Amino acid sequence: MIVGRLIDYLMAAAHQVTRKRMRVFLTALGIAIGVAAVVGTVSLGEGVRYQAVEAIKEQSDLTLIEATADIRGGAIQFITPAKIGELDAIPRVAASSAVVREAYATKRQTYLEVVGIDPGGIEDVIRPKYLKGEPLEAGSRQTVLGHDVAETLQRNEGIRLGDAIPILIRRYDENGMPVDEEVAFTLVGVLQDRDDAFDQAMLIDRGVAQELRGDETAFDGVLIRVDHPEAVFGVVDDVKALGLTAEGAFQQIESVNRLMDVVVLILAFFAGVSLIVGALMIVNTMVTSVFERTREIGITMAIGASPGDVVLLILAECLYIGLIGGVIGDLLGIAFTGAINTFGKPFIVAQLGDTFSTFADAEITLITPEILAIGMAIAIVLSLASGLYPALKASHLNPVTAIRTGV
Amino acid sequence: METIIEARHLNKAYNDRVTALADVNFVIWKGEFVALLGRSGSGKSTLLNILGGLDAPTSGEVRIDGNIIDFSDRRALIALRRGSIGFVFQSFNLIPALTAQENVEYPLLFNYHNRADRRERAAELLSLVGLADRAHHYPREMSGGEQQRVAIARALVGNPFIVLADEPTGNLDSKTRDEIFTLMRQVNQERETTFLIVTHERELGRRTDRVIKLLDGSVVS
Numbered sequence: 001m002i003v004g005r006l007i008d009y010l011m012a013a014a015h016q017v018t019r020k021r022m023r024v025f026l027t028a029l030g031i032a033i034g035v036a037a038v039v040g041t042v043s044l045g046e047g048v049r050y051q052a053v054e055a056i057k058e059q060s061d062l063t064l065i066e067a068t069a070d071i072r073g074g075a076i077q078f079i080t081p082a083k084i085g086e087l088d089a090i091p092r093v094a095a096s097s098a099v100v101r102e103a104y105a106t107k108r109q110t111y112l113e114v115v116g117i118d119p120g121g122i123e124d125v126i127r128p129k130y131l132k133g134e135p136l137e138a139g140s141r142q143t144v145l146g147h148d149v150a151e152t153l154q155r156n157e158g159i160r161l162g163d164a165i166p167i168l169i170r171r172y173d174e175n176g177m178p179v180d181e182e183v184a185f186t187l188v189g190v191l192q193d194r195d196d197a198f199d200q201a202m203l204i205d206r207g208v209a210q211e212l213r214g215d216e217t218a219f220d221g222v223l224i225r226v227d228h229p230e231a232v233f234g235v236v237d238d239v240k241a242l243g244l245t246a247e248g249a250f251q252q253i254e255s256v257n258r259l260m261d262v263v264v265l266i267l268a269f270f271a272g273v274s275l276i277v278g279a280l281m282i283v284n285t286m287v288t289s290v291f292e293r294t295r296e297i298g299i300t301m302a303i304g305a306s307p308g309d310v311v312l313l314i315l316a317e318c319l320y321i322g323l324i325g326g327v328i329g330d331l332l333g334i335a336f337t338g339a340i341n342t343f344g345k346p347f348i349v350a351q352l353g354d355t356f357s358t359f360a361d362a363e364i365t366l367i368t369p370e371i372l373a374i375g376m377a378i379a380i381v382l383s384l385a386s387g388l389y390p391a392l393k394a395s396h397l398n399p400v401t402a403i404r405t406g407v
Numbered sequence: 408m409e410t411i412i413e414a415r416h417l418n419k420a421y422n423d424r425v426t427a428l429a430d431v432n433f434v435i436w437k438g439e440f441v442a443l444l445g446r447s448g449s450g451k452s453t454l455l456n457i458l459g460g461l462d463a464p465t466s467g468e469v470r471i472d473g474n475i476i477d478f479s480d481r482r483a484l485i486a487l488r489r490g491s492i493g494f495v496f497q498s499f500n501l502i503p504a505l506t507a508q509e510n511v512e513y514p515l516l517f518n519y520h521n522r523a524d525r526r527e528r529a530a531e532l533l534s535l536v537g538l539a540d541r542a543h544h545y546p547r548e549m550s551g552g553e554q555q556r557v558a559i560a561r562a563l564v565g566n567p568f569i570v571l572a573d574e575p576t577g578n579l580d581s582k583t584r585d586e587i588f589t590l591m592r593q594v595n596q597e598r599e600t601t602f603l604i605v606t607h608e609r610e611l612g613r614r615t616d617r618v619i620k621l622l623d624g625s626v627v628s
Contacts, residue, residue, distance in 0.1 A: 015504040299500045304489035304517040
């Protein structure tokens with residue numbers, strides 16, 4: 001019933017709109033340019049975001065997450081065997097392994113970030129590729145070094161595969177005096193360059209690390225391997241729900257997203273200024289149109305239209321302007337992003353340098369159906385909002401004076 | 408006979424100075440065909456607008472079909488215009504963007520009739536006024552007489568029991584004037600629709616059932 005009425009009003013308004021095609025088109029164009037600017041800038045922002053995230057995914061080990069202890073509500077959430085079990089039970093976790101983190105120094109004062117982990121965990125969770133050597137044996141004082149730290153040790157201390165790495169572990173005696181104990185680890189393997197924290201890591205057996213620490217029950221974190229990049233953020237949320245902190249390459253994506261949210265918002269805001277101009281054009285056109293049709297509106301009221309009917313009739317005309325503006329705006333926006341890709345990309349790639357070289361062969365703009373739908377919605381909502389004042393003005397006309405004095 | 412319009416002690420003043428109507432009293436019976444005569448400025452149009460609920464009197468009472476009109480109740484006034492009263496204007500006042508058929512249908516849009524019903528009733532009335540073959544013409548493509556016929560069809564489409572016509576033949580030549588007048592008379596007789604026609608032409612007054620004369624805002628006969 002109500003829908004039928006609205007359709008009737010839309011059809012009545014269509015007559016008015018088709019009578020003034022040029023005016024409606026020009027007015028719609030005002031909104032369309034604003035929509036195109038928003039669609040263009042947002043899709044550029046989204047494109048850059050997409051490329052940056054893809055670059056991160058490609059360059060880093062996204063599916064590796066480390067859950068660590070956190071302080072929640074004043075209570076520290078330790079990594080307990082129970083927590084380890086809960087973490088392992090999170091859906092889409094392919095493998096997990098508890099770790100112990102230590103800081104050791106060699107005799108010649110090279111600082112080493114030590115990760116104590118099960119040899120099985122190294123395979124399942126870290127999934128390393130060996131530059132040379134082989135995995136360490138469980139329970140032994142063997143070590144596998146990350147690419148960068150291996151290079152440093154070789155350069156500074158001349159340690160090569162098969163050599164023993166002399167490490168000083170500082171303890172304190174009963175008088176509180178520091179006592180350094182020397183422990184030797186045999187270097188059995190070196191990992192390939194990974195571009196993450198494991199390049200600096202010294203991997204040893206977890207049991208050995210706990211024994212050297214003198215505490216065989218505490219863990220510092222759990223390394224988690226997620227089965228697919230798409231599932232990472234879901235697993236992160238689950239880890240956080242357990243009261244733990246999650247760390248990993250995904251944080252880079254989070255910070256890119258945070259940055260791009262702000263950038264896109266600011267870009268869209270400035271592009272949106274042109275929408276205000278478009279909206280004012282609609283107000284102007286519709287005020288003129290109402291003025292021109294003063295008598296007609298008076299007649300319409302005399303033959304039975306209520307002020308509400310008049311408002312709906314005028315807004316129906318604005319809806320057409322919005323629809324036309326939205327369609328043209330989306331099309332112009334697509335054309336605009338095409339232009340950015342063709343002419344703007346070489347410039348942007350040159351400015352960003354090698355880090356973002358992936359941009360060179362990719363589209364730097366990304367038009368999604370959502371962006372186009374938002375463009376359309378902006379055009380429609382803005383047109384209706386702009387039509388409100390002229391429509392109310394029309395509905396407040398006095399039919400007698402409107403018929404007598406109207407042009 | 409039943410009364411259909413009853414005006415009692417109607418007064419209308421603009422800005423407390425200009426008196427448009429001064430103590431107007433009259434009764435119109437159901438099915439009557441009445442001319443409202445008077446010079447320009449005698450208050451004819453003001454009276455018509457008040458009877459049609461487009462304007463409110465300063466004081467006095469109007470009964471349409473026995474019911475007192477509450478001029479402060481906008482909804483009631485809209486309902487009155489939708490259901491009880493049809494307007495015919497001097498300058499036809501069709502909507503230029505709509506065809507004859509659509510113009511006649513237009514009031515039914517606000518009466519919330521469905522499309523098929525609107526179409527059927529408008530077509531029926533267009534053939535009543537002899538313009539069935541002009542249904543899809545726009546006002547600018549029609550002569551003044553034809554436009555006024557469409558306007559009469561539009562006034563009748565809501566099945567009103569009163570048609571208020573403000574100088575309906577004022578812009579027409581004498582031959583067309585006759586035709587329009589005859590048409591209104593025919594509708595009056597066939598459908599028993601009450602007509603109140605404002606005019607300043609005495610000659611037309613003679614062809615009506617009765618004449619109400621206004622002079623300076625008062626009924627003189």
